[in-house]
Amino acid sequence: MTSAAKPGLIERVARSRFIVPYIVGFALFMQMLDSTVIAMALPDMARSLNADPVRLNIAITSYLLSVSVFIPVSGWVADRFGARNVFVAAIVLFTVSSVFCGLAGSLGELVAARLAQGVAGAMMVPVGRIVMLRSVSKADLMQATTYLTLPALLGPVLGPPVGGFITTFGSWRWIFLMNVPVGVIGVVLALTFIRNTREDGVPPLDVRGFVLTGVALACLVLGFETLGHGAISWQFSTLVLLVGLVCALLYVHHARRTLHPVVDFGLMRIRTFRASIVGGNLCRFDVGAAPFLMALLLQVVMGMSPFAAGMITFTGATGAIMAKILITPVFRRFGFRLVLTANAVMVALTIVACAALTPLTPQSVIMIVLFVGGMFRSLQLTGVNALVYADIPPERMSSANTLSSMLQQVAFSMGVSIAALAIQASMTARGAATISIVDIRAGFIVLALLAAASAISFLRLPPRAGEEVSRGRTGAMEASVSDGHA
Structure with missing residues (x-):
């Protein structure tokens, strides 16, 4: 065989059935690690930004709320604009917003950057999973899923030691800035090895359904978060949960009367x-x-x-x-x-x-x-x-x-x-x-x-x-x- 006939490294990697799950798992790990590491750094962040540590918890809550609002529309966006395009754009936004988190000089700037990071997270992981589902057969789905489950398990476990190490021997800002090289690698891999797919005949966005599900999910997540951490009175948490439940019930009623609901129960x-x-x-x-x-x-x-x-x-x-x-x-x-x-x-x-x-x-x-x-x-x-x-x-x-x-x-x-x-x-x-x-x-x-x-x-x-x-x-x-x- 001549050397010209031998496949190159990129071609050999591209032939792997599981290169796409590896790439998506890579992005998921970045998100999960970032979400868990920040909790360890809150005291140092509070001192640096001249904010109360309890108030700084909003940096975590704002991210969760942003993710919650935009997850319901992730599938429609992937079908409309192409799963790879959205996945790559989400990695870019997550990386750029991480830089702004690391450079934040006040609590307001940090919260704004975390909200943008949440939008990226809402698209990055769900759309990445869609990319994986379209790239493997059902016979290979079990093996492929393994590469996606590990980051979800590793992130919460690795977060505390990584966060403790960074805040002890460095600056809390590196928690966010370390996402930059990871994000760049993720974009290059995605553009190299993932095909862009989009659905034909995508129906119009169910705007009313998107609003109802976004409010419902945000209220439920906020209610459970505040109830669990005790940062706010249980009466407020209960009220927020009730609002979320009412919006969820309204959405179920709406979905039964809509031809293409944003979420298909x-x-x-x-x-x-x-x-x-x-x-x-x-x-x-x-x-x-x-x-x-x-x-x-x-x-x-x-x-x-x-x-x-x-x-x-x-x-x-x-x-x-x-x-x-x-x-x-x-x-x-x-x-x-x-x-x-x-x-x-x-x-x-x-x-x-x-x-x-x-x-x-x-x-x-x-x-x-x-x-x-x-x-x-x-x-x-x-x-x-x-x-x-x-x-x-x-x-x-x-x-x-x-x-x-x-x-x-x-x-x-x-x-x-x-x-x-x-x-x-x-x-x-x-x-x-x-x-x-x-x-x-x-x-x-x-x-x-x-x-x-x-x-x-x-x-x-x-x-x-x-x-x-x-x-x-x-x-x-x-x-x-x-x-x-x-």
Whole structure:
């Protein structure tokens, strides 16, 4: 063979079935790490910007609200302007807004930059997932999903040690500025290896639906966030939640009378989709709340520094990475129904094991518990993230991705709120004013019960549910569609 006939490096990489999931996972990791690192830097940021640390929490809240408002329209934008175009534009906006965050000289400038960053995040991850769904077959979806699930697990675990290191040995501004080289690499990779696709005959944007879903999602996320952190009175949080619920109900009524609603709740009639949303979000409560509870346990109860605690929780990320080699063979051998049902119980047991930790527990035992928990959590989230698209026809992939992303956003916010409420209830029952290990255990136990309850959703699946994804076989989609009761 002549040298001219040999494919170049770019051509060889482009032939890889999983180069697109790697690129999208790269972007997701950037977003997840940025979202978790900032919490560690709030005290230093407050001193630098001459702002109260409590008020500076708006830098986190503003980002979450911006993401919440624009997630519902992400699928329509991708169909209208091309998934790759929107994905690349989102990475560029995320990178540029990160620079403005790093250069901010006041709280107002930081919040404005975080709002722009939230718009980018609302497009970057959901649209990136659409790019992935259009680039792989359903037979390869399980393997591809693995590369997207890992960043979601690694970000919350790596955030504390990275944030602690940066704020201890450098400036908080590098939390945002380090996104610049990552963003540049992401844009180059996306433009090189991702084909631009757009749908023909895209209907007009459902403006009324967009407003209702945006307000509903923003209010629900804000309500759960403020309820969980206790920064605002519970009466205000409850009022915001009620406004969100009313807007959600108004949207459901609107969607039934609209030909092309911005969010298609009719997808909930597909059994595999419904099980993934209901059961998967019960498990996602733990993903959102576990870092919060472990930080309290290791730092408040055990007296560790943020950096030392972060280095211990890093073992959970190691477990998630190790589980990657097992995921595809396990689901191929046993199928979605058996694996997700049994693994939901195992996830619950690992959460209970966290509740059993005490200041006298050797650090090696803590690390083993977190390592095993990371493995089971990685297996579960990869499974539900693949199953959610198992029986979705190609023309409804964007709608399914939008609805799934919306509900995941609410689930992550609810996780911390549920854990915080459990802690508060335990303190009230004890008549205590300060938190103790008993209260943290209450939070873990509640999360464990919810994770175990998710098994019910998976147990109701047909035995061969999602076989085309788990085993590369064509299954009867009709068997996975319910009789119409969502």
